[in-house]
Amino acid sequence: MKALIALEDGTIFEGKSFTGSGETSGEIVFNTGMSGYQEVLTDPSYKGQIVTMTYPLIGNYGVNPEDNESDRVQVEAFLIKEYNAIPSNYRATGTLADFLKKDNILGIEGIDTRALTRHIRNAGALKGIVSTEDLDPKSLIQKAKNSPGLVGRDLVREVTCGEPYGWRDNKPAPGSNFSTTAPGKYKVVAYDFGLKYNQLRLLAERNCSVQVVPCTTSADEILAMNPDGVFLSNGPGDPAGIPGIVDNIRALFGKKPIFGICLGNQLLGLAYGGTTYKLKFGHRGANQPVKDLTTGKIEITSQNHGFCVDSTTLNPDDIELTHINLNDSSVEGMRHRKYPIFSVQYHPENAPGPHDSLYLFDRFIEMMQ
Template identity: 50%
Template structure:
């Protein structure tokens, strides 16, 4: 039998519903995801660490859970919010229910709440601290818990989400080149994408130094996605800066923000972030619009890259010219960087997106081409 549950935001907004999954009390940053599918990838993406995620799709869990679609070894979210959780999954691939998966992972969920209301509130007021409980059903007491929880600003969560040990993933077929991937909370599908394009991938933890990376004699370096505030990932920024000009670099999501910092730029927190599988991004090189998958709450401040030479091009201090290569058509947020004088580029969105879309899969081949051109 389900228990009563309460979700509160730090501004006092509250929603009552039914608990599912584990019981208990959790805190985190309340955010929303607009994907109609892909809830398992959301749950297991390390970039959602310390976040209470609300899905805007009204019915979640209908195709169950399976180990093949996990993006990490465990469910990563702090809490999960849905309008209705499926009681019985219906898919030949399913090996368990959403409710059971949350319970086994000790993650608290709440259903029976108005996720449309919650989403509109977060769009208006911004992502904020929240608390979710099946134990504390007094609004004021739970709001106190939310207010006592840490802010996402200044949080170095990459050091928590990273691998504890280095490891190697072989190429899918013939090994064409060696790539060192710095793991700041990397999704499994990213490693698969690199391996499918001929990379033997050597995964190193977020604490790796430039010497650690160069000791492996890589043909290229990949900067992964991950949770938290990019400005707090000081070792990752220093390592990236130390590698620029020595080896080709490709970054995704947090990796793009770290590359921006390495160029000398600042990052800032978005009001409610980009989370979903339907974000339109303009590829400025040819005017193509890609429909892309996103999960980020911070972005690079373009004007801080250096001296502006035209609308999208900047002269950095010591690393040459950097161009804003991709732009979000919803809000003009920087979605990609390309360096003209050192071999580096990045995108803020996810070319490896599962279950989709696949518009940006070509970026793995672009990285392979950059490596081939450097050798």
């Protein structure tokens, strides 16, 4: 089934759907991972985005329930060069096409993904639309221009959990207090801004009893649970477009140890009094080099973000930069000099990606001791 991809700048790409008919819009971005497509698809940080994989062959190892990072596919559409319909892996329980169809997500193959990626690198991330229904280029370009984009848009409330839940037996356990989650030495409340399940797995492995709460939970409600620490998860979109959350985070300063990842890092930056800005085409993939300024060591990291904290807007008397991106020197980590708070922009929980940064979860445990 023929499909057209139209970008807001008038560029058109052709492909064919391997999941049926449909039409959807989003910001078109690329991911450089050679594997991990299932984790990418189920990462809530991709809400509002159409993802292009730069690796040419996708679907060859199928899908399985163990590799989900949330309860559903989160991307708006999935663009690839070549789809492999017959998976060859002992862990596979289904095909990529069926996985996408279950959540009515368009999968498009036959795209010149190298050309599309190069175009995004030159022009920056662009709004786009994918359709098998409207094949008029002029009509699709106008629809792409009229689509909402990400700037100023609150996507967190579209992906956060509706009710609190615990983490037990490697899966969500419904309930609004620590009695519903697996027992552990350290009680951690995790703000769900669009978190990935592997963050909960890694906390549980480190003797943490984890209670997940919606993004709208107040600081008073968090403190009433008397946790040993507070975790700020990743999530989608523009951190400056999420009302109310920054005030709740600021109200926790000095009360409990805090560890933030990705969007959690950006929200902390705003809570510190700083600002954020949109990157030209973002950092997405499993091979981003990051330097730890406190040790001089280099980490290869998994990343997925389109916004970043502006280091020039932070007060150096209060905030220390701890990590930078070696490709563009953007902020990759920071800590508060007075309070037990630290955060990173990248994804130390991997899934997919390297394990270089797992030590950060151990640092959070040490902070709670």
